[in-house]
Amino acid sequence: MGPLLGEDGFARCPWAGGPGVMRDYHDHEWGRRVSGEAAYLERLTLEAFQSGLSWSTILNKREAFREVFAGFDADAVAAYDDADVERLMGESRIVRNRMKIDAAITNARATVALRESGGLEALVLGFAPTDPPAWHDTAEMATTSAESVALSKELKRRGFAFVGPTTMYALMEAIGIFDPHLIGCHRRGR
Template sequence: MVKYHDEEWGTPVRDGRELWETLVIDGFQAGLSWRTILYKRDAFRAAFKGFKPEVVARFTERDVERLMADKGIVRSHAKVRAAIGNAQAYLDMMARGEDFSTFVWTLAGGRQIEGGKNVHVTQTPESERISKELKKRGFKFVGPVTVHAWMQAVGMINDHEPHCYRHEEVRELANDP
């Protein structure tokens, strides 16, 4: 967990595919501890073929059965089917000329949101707005609480506490062109 905090959490991500992967993994975390998901992340990546949306979008019932038998991941029919549907929604956006990264960062206000003051916040107007827009595009397991956690993870919100050495570091990364 310390390594994840020190090297990943809150680092601004601008790559659309990576943002999508993280959103899908955060969807699997719903109702579970992040520690559980973090330790299963490599198994998720293997099971979901490197989280290539064009591959995941073509998963069949046979793939769903394979995933449901994989003890290395969270085995939830609803979450597995949501991951497949989210790949399809992601590809639909791309086909319409909507870049996923530009889309979500624009909805977040186009820049990193300063947080770190109230660690008890679980959703924000921005996470509610992004959740609503993702759902309109067919995404599942993207409620405002899940989206808020995802926004923290991918650096849309800088929720490192002000005294944490990463707070200023991720702020500078967000402002780096």
């Protein structure tokens, strides 16, 4: 399926059809570069929490995630202890999955450790594809790439968790490592 024309006259990737949180995310954030450690840690954390769930679920809980994870300040989250994990497990405004909560804390600690060798942002950017994809329809789209597999392995080697190749591919799309929009989508190339 290729881009769909919305009621507002703009062609979009088909998952961003009607008005609402998904279309807002598509039009204003997905595929755009972010910068800074907190922005990268946020996206990495949210992609991990999304695993097995719909992205709209995560977007609708995003402000709560930002609140309970201290704005994704790596130092603050890295200092979370067992009491914080229990607090988060009782927080109905987020996805309450102990493995994912533990991974968020583990990843904050690994992010702090990465500062000695250039930081999370530099590491992720180092896996940008040399030949970015350009798809016409969703049937052509991939869910992993050689780069996402390599990024996953490197992050795991550096102590990160919940960073499989598919999750890392979604991260690369989300933060604009390459332009993920379909050819014909009004956001492509912007």
